Amino acid sequence: MSVPAIAVKNLVKTFGGSTVLHGIDLEIEQGQVSCVIGPSGSGKSTLLRCMAFLEESTKGTIAVNGEVLGFAENAKGVRERVPTAVNRQIRSQIGMVFQQFNLWPHMTALGNVSEALKTVHKMSRRDAEEQAMAQLVKVGLEGRAGHYPSQLSGGQQQRVAIARALALNPKIMLFDEPTSSLDPELTGEVLNVMRDLAAEGMTMVVVSHEIGFAATVGQQIIFLDHGKVLFTGPPQDVFKRPRNPRLEQFLDTYIDRGASMLL
Ligand SMILES: Nc1ncnc2c1ncn2[C@@H]1O[C@H](COP(=O)(O)OP(=O)(O)O)[C@@H](O)[C@H]1O
């Protein structure tokens, strides 16, 4: 067995006095799509943010491709911060896409995708733009390279955000509700780009309420509730009965949204 893309062990996260992740254990396999589902406030974003070290964990460890990110912990639970340069190197393997696209409004699509290549990777303008253009082609936006975010639809803006993350050549892509701020008719184009990426073998962790995507593209479903993993397994097992009562209750809310055929 290859080393997991991400191994989460006993991850605890508290904000002030309240614990939002209660000792999460998870493995994200190489080349798989893992979909995180769960009610609002269950800790999905916090889990993803901890995986990318955008948030510091309180306890436990996260290893990316076998390398500990953020804090190492010895057998006695004594924590030690991983050197910043190491954290930076590990984090560079992870790309992230958020619900809000966070594009720079004063830059074109091409500018948004090529910016970090120039400033962080010190690529020449020409090389950066060439690589950025290749990513825009990949998300079907070669014809929109010169457009500013305000001239693009929400779906197109999110595809630019995906291209921007991909341009940095990540080994793992994390998506936090990538279609939740889009009008329903625009979610399909974003999900299709994600589907293509999955078919290429990208390791992906996707927080989404798109249960159809989870059922058809996800290889692992992780159900989070009140900061605990209540279920993890392949989609055919989630959608099979009997289920954990909390999972049952959660999935019931989808029947109203026309997803009954999946359940
Ligand atoms: N920066 C923060 N400070 C305090 N509480 C937070 C912070 N971020 C998230 N929380 C709390 O943690 C819980 C889980 O939030 P979140 O991870 O955003 O859930 P989800 O993404 O599943 O909706 C919520 O109760 C939320 O209010």
Ligand SMILES: [Mg+2]
């Ligand atoms: Mg969230």
